[in-house]
Every structure is written in structure tokens, then in C-alpha cells.
Amino acid sequence: MSHHAAPVAPATEPDPADAPAPGSSRQAILAAATELFAERGYDQVTIRDIAARADLSPAMVMKCGGSKRELFLRSARITPLPLPDVPRSELGARLVEELLTRCRREAIEPLARALNLRLSAPDPDSVRQQFIAGFLDPLGERLGGDADARLRAELVVAALTGLAANTRIFNTPATDAAPDEVIRRYGTAIQHLIDR
Secondary structure, three states, X not given: OXXXXXOOOOOOOOOHHHOOOXXXXXXXXXXXXXXXXXXXXXXXXXXXXXXXXXXXXXHHHHHHHOOHHHHHHHHOOOOOOOOOOOOHHHHHHHHHHHHHHHHHOOOOOHHHHHHHHHHHOOXXXXXXXXXXXXXXXXXXXXXXXXXXXXXXXXXXXXXHHXXXXXHHHOOOHHHHHOHHHHHHHHHHHHHHHHHO
């Protein structure tokens, strides 16, 4: 489904002064919206869904949180994890290992979340900008900061996003059954992209 709404300013980091008070209705609404948009994407979430998750009425959600679009833009944040503090020669295997560990623990997978948010966002460019700033820029800098490093960073992130989709979206069984072998083989492929 295509979204042709008016452009919206890119999502920025929330101002701490605007943060909802702990235990408030607004905090419950934003937490519910964050979870639901990450789980289902924009199109599959309704104000009623957010209200049910927050244990509030739809009217209260609209009053405290605004429209579905406003809630998405406030809550749909991509929060990449810091790059592992390992020698560059070990980075490929460690990136794969950490991704698989998050999957086993059923922790949030930032790459799968970014993919889901981008595909369903009413303003896909805001998600794209967060993705670039959160994933590509730091890895590009870690790999040397030049144009070639940027290309290698993009290829690494693309490969890891594929693995994240495989494990989180498609739940493929062989990958889950043989994590050490996946780390060895896929880590080698990622390391090749890092080094060349």
C-alpha cells in the first residue's frame, strides 16, 4: 500500500522535557504504540489496538497521544545497539553472534524492527534517516570513514538485515538449530565484506 501523505519532518530524538511522566496515560499510550508498531507495522495497528494494549479508551488515546500517524512518528524509533568492542578481525562473527543471541532471547532485533517500520511507515523517509544515522554511519566510521568504508558498511548491514529477516520474520528452522555453524559461516561472509 502506498502512502502519499504530506511530508513530515524527520523524526528526531525526543526532548527529555517532553517525556511523559512514568505511570501516566501518555506513557502507557506511547509504550503500547511502540510495541504494536514494531510487532505489526503501521497499517495493521489501529487506535483501538493501542487503546486495548494501554488499557485505555480510544478517546483517551486520541486525547493524550494524538492520531495514529502522530503516535507512529513519536514512537517509531530505531535504537541500534553499539558496535561490539572487539578487534576488527573479529567483528563479523561477533555481529552475527549478537544477532542470533537476541533472537534466542526474543529480545528486540533493531534490524528486523527497522525493516518492518520502513515498509509500513506513513513517512518512510524518517525511518530511512534513522536507519542511516543509526547503522550505516557508525559502521562506516568504524571501517575507515571513506567512500569504500561506506560501501562495505552498507553491504554488511544489508547482509545482517537479511539474516535478521530470516531468523525473525521467517523463523527458519536450520538457522535456529545450528547457531554455532551459522556464526562460523555467516560470520566469515560478513568478515569478508568488512575486510574488502
